Amino acid sequence: MMTTLYLLAGEQPLFDALSAKVKEGWSVKEETKNFTDSPDKARTRLHLLHLEDPKMLQFIEEAKKKESVEDVAALIQDTDLSGVSERELAKLFFALGPTTLSVIIASMLPKVKKDEDLSQIVAIATVRHFLLSSLIHTAQL
Amino acid sequence: MISATQDFPQAAPEGGIEIFVPTPRGIDAAFEQVRVLPNHVEFKERIADYDRDRIHTMLKSVEGQHELVDLLVSQQDTLQEVGVNIDPTVLQSQIEMVGATLEDMEQYDELVREAEGLAQETGEAAKEAEESPGMFRRALNAVGGFAKKHPIVTTLLVTALAAAGVAAGFYFTGNWELLMTSVGLDKWIGGAGAAGELIPPTPTTPPLPGGGVFEIPPPTSPPGSIPGIDTPV
Numbered sequence: 353m354m355t356t357l358y359l360l361a362g363e364q365p366l367f368d369a370l371s372a373k374v375k376e377g378w379s380v381k382e383e384t385k386n387f388t389d390s391p392d393k394a395r396t397r398l399h400l401l402h403l404e405d406p407k408m409l410q411f412i413e414e415a416k417k418k419e420s421v422e423d424v425a426a427l428i429q430d431t432d433l434s435g436v437s438e439r440e441l442a443k444l445f446f447a448l449g450p451t452t453l454s455v456i457i458a459s460m461l462p463k464v465k466k467d468e469d470l471s472q473i474v475a476i477a478t479v480r481h482f483l484l485s486s487l488i489h490t491a492q493l
Numbered sequence: 494m495i496s497a498t499q500d501f502p503q504a505a506p507e508g509g510i511e512i513f514v515p516t517p518r519g520i521d522a523a524f525e526q527v528r529v530l531p532n533h534v535e536f537k538e539r540i541a542d543y544d545r546d547r548i549h550t551m552l553k554s555v556e557g558q559h560e561l562v563d564l565l566v567s568q569q570d571t572l573q574e575v576g577v578n579i580d581p582t583v584l585q586s587q588i589e590m591v592g593a594t595l596e597d598m599e600q601y602d603e604l605v606r607e608a609e610g611l612a613q614e615t616g617e618a619a620k621e622a623e624e625s626p627g628m629f630r631r632a633l634n635a636v637g638g639f640a641k642k643h644p645i646v647t648t649l650l651v652t653a654l655a656a657a658g659v660a661a662g663f664y665f666t667g668n669w670e671l672l673m674t675s676v677g678l679d680k681w682i683g684g685a686g687a688a689g690e691l692i693p694p695t696p697t698t699p700p701l702p703g704g705g706v707f708e709i710p711p712p713t714s715p716p717g718s719i720p721g722i723d724t725p726v
Contacts, residue, residue, distance in 0.1 A: 354631055391693040396587075396594045398657040398692070399514045411651070412658035421668045425675035428651045438637045442605045444650045445636075446598065447657060452649060452691045455682050459645070472639050476646075478632030486601035489593035 354474050358383040358481040360454065366461035378470055383477070385484035387491050389451040396490075401447045405440040407433075445479055450487065453480040513577050515565065515588050517549040517595075526575035533571050539564065552592040562588055604629055648676050649692070656692045669693075 359367060360383045367380055403409065411431055418424045433441065445453070453476055460473050513519060524540045527533060551557025562585050565572065569579040580587075608630035640646040652673070673679050673688035682688040 354628065354635070389691075391690045392590060393594070394691060395693045396514065396590045397598075398653065399516050399519075400591070400594055400598060401653075401657040402518075403654070403657075408654055411654060415655055415658065421671045421675055424655065425672055428648060428655060428672075428676050431647075431651045432642075433640060433647055433650060436637075438633045439605060439609065441637050441640060441650070442601075442633055444653055446601050448649060448653050448692070452682075455691070456646060456649070459681055471635065472643070475632045475635035475639070478628060479636055482604050482629045482632070483601065486604060487597045488600065489596040490590070493590060493593055 353471070354478060355379060356381055357470070357474050358477045359457075363454075363457060363461060366458065369462070370464055374464055374466065374470065377467075378474075383481060383484070385481070387450050387484055387487050389449050393490050393493070394447075394449055397447045397449060401443060403440055403443060405436050407436055408440060442479075446483065446486075450480045450483045453477075453483070513572075513579055514591070515552070515561065515584065516591055517545050517552060520548045520561070520565075521545040523572055523575065523577045526577075527568075527571060530571070530574065533568075536568050536571055549595065552588060553595055554592075558585075558588045558592055605633070608633060645678075645681055648678060652676060652678060653692050 355378050357367065357378060357380045359380050364380060364382070367375070367378075411427070415424055415427055418427060457473055457476055457480070460469070460476075464470055464473070513523070521544065524543055527540065528537055530537075548561070551561055565579050565584060566581045569581065572579055608627070636646075640650065655672075669689050670679075670686060673682075673692075678688040678692075682691055
């Protein structure tokens with residue numbers, strides 16, 4: 353079980369504010385890698401997304417047939433990711449980028465009530481940590 | 494109209510022109526369309542040896558990037574015949590961005606492959622894998638387990654899929670913020686505008702009467718900043 357949270361400096365107060373009971377057994381390391389995202393960077397990642405999972409490709413085909421925002425929204429909300437491989441999920445996380453994961457983490461941290469909640473955040477923060485480790489070239493743009 | 498996301502052929506945006514994004518697939522698909530044109534012999538000879546792998550490699554080197562910019566700009570009229578709208582004012586920066594993102598993707602893919610290679614690792618070996626692909630593998634496994642059920646994470650991932658697959662030059666470009674609100678992401682990401690910047694569709698540029706896309710300033714990001722997007726994460 354992973355027990356180390358890689359948190360940005362701005363996220364650490366959110367963890368500190370949790371009850372001592374919830375924090376027990378967890379440790380925090382500061383996430384020191386920086387990445388400034390931008391719409392152009394995000395758009396390029398999305399353009400380069402190459403998926404192979406039949407379920408995801410089917411989603412695309414269905415979405416293209418929809419004729420209104422409401423219909424596309426309903427399709428998104430009706431779609432789950434069960435059966436989609438971790439490899440394909442990993443690609444989607446790359447396309448989303450670390451900033452979106454930071455938003456998720458900042459939203460989830462104040463709502464933590466039990467260990468299971470923290471273990472979810474640890475997982476997302478760890479994926480972000482590896483994303484940040486990979487985004488070396490675009491970080492310089 | 495050619496899109497860079499060639500896995501998902503896209504509909505032309507009604508009343509708008511999609512600016513080409515020079516990805517390996519996009520450039521390769523554009524060249525494929527040029528090859529079936531009845532003329533343009535010189536251009537076709539010049540791109541005879543360009544396949545997707547070569548384009549991919551070129552995009553990652555400074556020399557290759559310059560060569561591609563020169564080629565695409567010099568042939569922009571021909572490319573426009575097959576629906577590929579090059580914006581010369583931003584092409585160099587687009588190509589640099591694509592090249593850098595390809596490099597980063599390869600680094601990331603390597604981590605994912607290493608993590609998959611450790612999929613059978615258990616017990617003490619896994620425990621010792623701190624700061625290693627083993628940690629990444631366990632994180633992916635955990636995220637995969639709950640992301641499939643977590644409503645916001647799932648919505649984010651599926652919306653990214655929609656942005657990549659159908660939003661470019663799509664009918665709901667311009668309605669993207671409404672979509673973000675409809676799926677509830679605006680509440681999580683600090684407004685529909687912020688959500689749209691984190692998961693942006695490709696902007697379209699409306700055609701001018703009697704004019705082409707090159708007479709129109711390139712699309713720019715909205716002024717101002719939003720938390721997290723213009724500041725380091």
